[in-house]
Amino acid sequence: MATELGPTPVKPASGGTPVHHGPKGVGEDNKILSQGKWASWLLAPTIIALAVVIVYPIISAIVMSFQKDAGLDPVTGLFTAGGPAGVQNYVNWIAQQCAAPGGGTVACPPGTLGAQFWSATATTFLFTVITVTFETILGFWMAMIMARTFKGRSLVRAAVLVPWAIPTAVTAQLWLFIFAFEGIANKMFNASILWTGSEWPAKWAVIIADTWKTTPFMALLILAGLQMIPAEVYEAAKVDGATAWQRFRLITLPLVKPALMVAVLFRTLDALRMFDLPYILTGGANNTTTLSILVINQIRQGFNAAAALSTITFIIIFIVAFIFVRFLGANVVEQSGATGKGKK
Amino acid sequence: MSTGTAPTALRAEQDRGRRASQNREKWAQARTYISAAVILIWCLAPAYWMVVTAFREVGFTYDTSLLPTHVTLDNFITAFDTSFGNRFGQALLNSIFIGVTVTVISLVIGVFAAYALARLNFRFKYLVLGFILGASMFPGVALITPLFQLFTNIGWMGTYQALIIPNISFVLPLTVYTMTSFFREMPWELEESARVDGCTQGQAFRKVIMPLAAPAIFTTAILAFISSWNEFLIASQLSSDATQPVTVAIASFAGAQPNQIPYTAIMAAGTIVTIPLVILVLVFQRKIVAGLTAGAVK
Numbered sequence: 125m126a127t128e129l130g131p132t133p134v135k136p137a138s139g140g141t142p143v144h145h146g147p148k149g150v151g152e153d154n155k156i157l158s159q160g161k162w163a164s165w166l167l168a169p170t171i172i173a174l175a176v177v178i179v180y181p182i183i184s185a186i187v188m189s190f191q192k193d194a195g196l197d198p199v200t201g202l203f204t205a206g207g208p209a210g211v212q213n214y215v216n217w218i219a220q221q222c223a224a225p226g227g228g229t230v231a232c233p234p235g236t237l238g239a240q241f242w243s244a245t246a247t248t249f250l251f252t253v254i255t256v257t258f259e260t261i262l263g264f265w266m267a268m269i270m271a272r273t274f275k276g277r278s279l280v281r282a283a284v285l286v287p288w289a290i291p292t293a294v295t296a297q298l299w300l301f302i303f304a305f306e307g308i309a310n311k312m313f314n315a316s317i318l319w320t321g322s323e324w325p326a327k328w329a330v331i332i333a334d335t336w337k338t339t340p341f342m343a344l345l346i347l348a349g350l351q352m353i354p355a356e357v358y359e360a361a362k363v364d365g366a367t368a369w370q371r372f373r374l375i376t377l378p379l380v381k382p383a384l385m386v387a388v389l390f391r392t393l394d395a396l397r398m399f400d401l402p403y404i405l406t407g408g409a410n411n412t413t414t415l416s417i418l419v420i421n422q423i424r425q426g427f428n429a430a431a432a433l434s435t436i437t438f439i440i441i442f443i444v445a446f447i448f449v450r451f452l453g454a455n456v457v458e459q460s461g462a463t464g465k466g467k468k
Numbered sequence: 469m470s471t472g473t474a475p476t477a478l479r480a481e482q483d484r485g486r487r488a489s490q491n492r493e494k495w496a497q498a499r500t501y502i503s504a505a506v507i508l509i510w511c512l513a514p515a516y517w518m519v520v521t522a523f524r525e526v527g528f529t530y531d532t533s534l535l536p537t538h539v540t541l542d543n544f545i546t547a548f549d550t551s552f553g554n555r556f557g558q559a560l561l562n563s564i565f566i567g568v569t570v571t572v573i574s575l576v577i578g579v580f581a582a583y584a585l586a587r588l589n590f591r592f593k594y595l596v597l598g599f600i601l602g603a604s605m606f607p608g609v610a611l612i613t614p615l616f617q618l619f620t621n622i623g624w625m626g627t628y629q630a631l632i633i634p635n636i637s638f639v640l641p642l643t644v645y646t647m648t649s650f651f652r653e654m655p656w657e658l659e660e661s662a663r664v665d666g667c668t669q670g671q672a673f674r675k676v677i678m679p680l681a682a683p684a685i686f687t688t689a690i691l692a693f694i695s696s697w698n699e700f701l702i703a704s705q706l707s708s709d710a711t712q713p714v715t716v717a718i719a720s721f722a723g724a725q726p727n728q729i730p731y732t733a734i735m736a737a738g739t740i741v742t743i744p745l746v747i748l749v750l751v752f753q754r755k756i757v758a759g760l761t762a763g764a765v766k
Contacts, residue, residue, distance in 0.1 A: 177637035293715035348761035
């Protein structure tokens with residue numbers, strides 16, 4: 125992922141330990157061995173904790189997803205305990221099929237959760253693509269401004285942290301108020317839109333609120349990337365007569381690309397699991413139900429079907445992450461990726 | 469060779485050039501200030517609107533004056549009023565308790581892991597790093613179904629531990645890689661010289677590195693606390709009325725009339741929830757930005 129221009133800002137990830145060249149002596153091997161022992165003691169608590177809070181639930185979700193939900197048997201009217209279901213839960217979601225009275229399956233009637241899988245997937249991807257695009261463009265622009273020297277720069281840099289620091293649940297209530305029928309958004313634009321009352325206004329309400337909340341995070345990451353580019357590179361380009369656009373396209377973009385890709389990756393994965401904002405802002409009404417909201421709604425109707433859906437969500441996110449890392453050059457691990465802590 | 473005219477023409481040309489570039493620079497500077505103003509308004513206006521609304525009398529909820537004209541502190545009292553089923557005060561205490569517990573546990577465990585990842589050479593290092601990173605990108609909904617069932621079965625629904633334990637899955641990975649990137653910047657030569665002076669590795673870590681790492685640990689603690697404070701998904705499903713944190717309390721704020729949203733009280737509650745974080749973030753701005761971006765670009 126090295127760019128053609130100049131040194132990449134990627135630091136060797138070996139940390140403070142000097143890289144050893146030449147043949148290894150016996151002492152060296154011992155050192156690595158003892159470091160390995162130390163490392164396993166130091167890492168054990170974290171690994172165990174993550175195994176308990178993440179690995180165990182994943183495995184248990186996968187096991188659950190292959191079980192039938194307990195419930196009333198539509199044929200006999202008796203309570204049944206479930207039992208193995210094979211891939212039926214997955215098929216039900218993907219083919220949008222529901223249990224039919226009298227056995228077998230039928231296409232889920234509109235309005236039921238089972239009928240919402242593809243629309244929720246589409247909504248999730250729509251939100252992701254639009255918000256990440258907006259956030260990248262706006263964030264890049266903000267970062268370019270914040271990288272300049274001007275009076276009050278630190279004020280601007282502090283201000284961008286404000287939307288980031290506000291909890292998402294509060295952000296959602298705040299924008300619900302802004303988008304209220306008598307709210308400031310309608311008054312400012314002299315409109316009378318029922319923002320949360322119909323499909324596209326509701327979607328835009330979520331998109332605008334999310335963009336407001338997370339653009340600063342993007343801007344800060346891009347700014348950090350911009351500041352890694354040495355000023356001499358720009359001066360040399362200026363001397364050589366490069367225009368501002370050429371400098372941006374040939375220096376800024378390729379050199380900031382590693383940081384940018386990591387930021388875009390983290391934001392994308394964050395957007396794919398979006399929950400709080402649409403859940404509070406629209407309650408998932410008017411086609412703003414994301415996959416995460418659908419899982420939560422499903423939990424009350426059947427754990428195992430919900431587990432299948434959450435596994436599908438997990439797989440989708442995994443595939444997107446894989447594509448980023450494999451094909452788009454987001455080298456997360458080597459950059460030690462301290463980015464994902466933007467919003468939770 | 470005309471010796472008289474050429475230099476004057478040249479100088480005039482240079483003057484013109486300098487003036488033009490000065491003008492360009494002034495114009496560029498002006499554009500920077502305009503852009504900066506736009507960023508400031510974009511970031512602060514909605515937050516400002518929340519604070520202003522928090523001080524408005526209920527009858528003036530939808531007032532559009534930039535400064536509150538009918539100022540009152542009633543909304544802050546209403547926010548804590550429990551008669552409509554809201555438990556904001558209790559939720560604040562819950563959030564503080566959950567946030568502090570999660571932060572402390574994550575830091576205690578995470579600092580050791582971060583030290584190992586930044587400082588030691590061992591097999592599977594990148595595998596571990598990748599696992600921790602993957603954990604931080606993990607979708608919360610994938611945890612909630614099995615946890616919901618598990619906690620129902622063992623009678624943990626609505627308990628504090630049912631909120632604290634899953635929360636660690638978000639906060640611990642964040643703690644580990646923030647600390648890892650901080651640890652990579654530390655002057656480890658000091659540790660080496662302490663070792664030379666006869667300290668064991670453990671002593672060197674405790675006596676030399678920990679004091680140096682204190683500011684980084686503090687910054688990480690703030691980031692961890694904010695992350696925990698913001699958590700909504702898990703808490704919205706696994707908490708009870710008694711254990712719900714502020715995010716859940718605010719999301720389900722009820723008013724006196726069933727179909728009227730008590731916006732002024734909600735904005736007051738939002739202000740209370742946000743102001744400490746914003747102050748914390750602004751005071752430690754530089755460090756927080758360093759923590760947020762540390763490993764991202766290096």
